[in-house]
Amino acid sequence: MLSYDEAARQVTAAGMPFETVQQDVMGVPRTLFRNAPNSLRDIVVAASARSDDVTFLVYEDERWGFERFGREVSALGTALVEQYGIGRGDRVAIAMRNYPEWVVSFAAAVSIGAISVSFNAWWTAEEMDFALSDCGASVLIADAERIERSRATCERLGVPTLAVRAPDAAALGTTAAPVAQWSDVVGARATDPTVALPDVAIDPDDDATILYTSGTTGNPKGAVSTHRAVVQALMGYACRSALDKARDPDRQGGLAAPSFILVVPLFHVTGCVPVMLSCMLGGLKLVMVYRWDPERALQLIEREEISNFVGVPTQNFDMLNCEAFERYDTSSLRSVGGGGAPAPPELVQRIATTYAKAAPGIGYGMTETNAYGPQNGGADYLTHPTSAGRTTPIMAVEIRDPNGVPVPVGEVGEIWFNGPNLIRGYWNRPDATAEVLVDGWLRSGDVGRLDAEGFVYVEDRIKDMVLRGGENVYCAEVEAAIHEHPAVHEVAVFGVPHDRLGEEVAAVVVPRAGSSVTETELVDFVAERLAPFKVPTRLRIRPEPLPRNAAGKFLKRDLRREEEAASASATA
16 A cells, blocks of 8 residues: 555646646645646536436435536526626525525526525524625525524515425515515526526635625634635545555445435535535535435435445444444445544544445545544545544645644644634624734644644644643533443533633443343443543533534533533532
């Protein structure tokens, strides 16, 4: 097997599809893929030219070929320009569940030079009000539930709405904020062979997307990416596949055609970029899940012969722990992994030993990096199960101290990124932009380290790290230790206030179905594996699942508030 560095040099060499070059991007020197498409429009146009004989989107019993997708994109793009007056730089808000129309809406918006603004489908009316006002949306494309939540705001701002799978929504429209049906606006145009995507010139550094980040306090921030940033990230994922193939030619052996199952929201960067857009770029099948259910996912993996599963670690645990797991054929899977949080080593081993042909994998990225960053998989992941992987051909990673000075290999500090895939900033938030982007580098807000081989280890979020009596406790390490207990299904570790120590370590655990374990047993179990100051002094077992956000991440803020309230009640 080639070494990682040898394979990287091979696939990025001059004349190769993933050849890299040095170039200034908006005044910052970057390493770029020379052969990357000019814009997302180029990717959409190329996808639309593929035949309907090739399936692109599968939703329940619906099957969309690439040609149908292209017709709908051209129809919507034309409508946005002619009916809604959308031009370059205007914002098109998308608020719906994972429907095929979400993909069409995104593709049409970015192809006419508009900015696609992804709305969290879980947002309340107040949160939608903030985002619609913040981004200055010119039109909202939404399903029934999101239309209902946004009516007052659309009326106040005069924002027209295009309704998706909401047959009764038109009755909610007014003169100031009309509601039109998708079938009326897009349907007729999609059947007209003369309707073509409006011809719009797009610069690689034009804004393409706004994805709102879920901040720990206050309103979310709109992370703005250019066409170049998203395209370079996409090329990065394709390059990594080529790199892995160069190292291990049999990595995808026996696979007719790669395909993905979409188990995370499209409004989340993982669902949008490495999953949906990678399928669009590569001409791959994307099977869409309406809502997360592990048995339904297993059914679709068998039915559609899915090769790639990308989710958060909790979803991987959900599938492996599903009582119906053995009833379904998962032999088509070649890669099972994802990101969003560190995967406990115990999960890596279970994936490697449970699936017939699938290798475990993980990626470390953020909304601000278009999800692209270090990746780990295959044999590397088994030998380095606590690492997020190695750096990539177009990205640089450094570990720096609080003053922004790089630290020696092996020392812990904040992880900083540099690459063409970074956001250009936050929408209308120069203050927040200046805090995160420094001289072309992105401060991740994560604590980590690099080893001599270039493997990145993410210890914790800086804000999540527990400072107990002057000692740093990394929650991911404690969670990994608790996960080794066979009775544990879910666990979240976080810090709570302590009068003397500043903070103490707390944990909330959900047992596996049919298993039982006591708090004392778990504390003793962890004490055998970790230093005393890392052992939770407050551990609670609960029968119901841990609260999660729309991306599947645990809501530790809610758990922390519960623990603090319980403590206050006990001492009252």
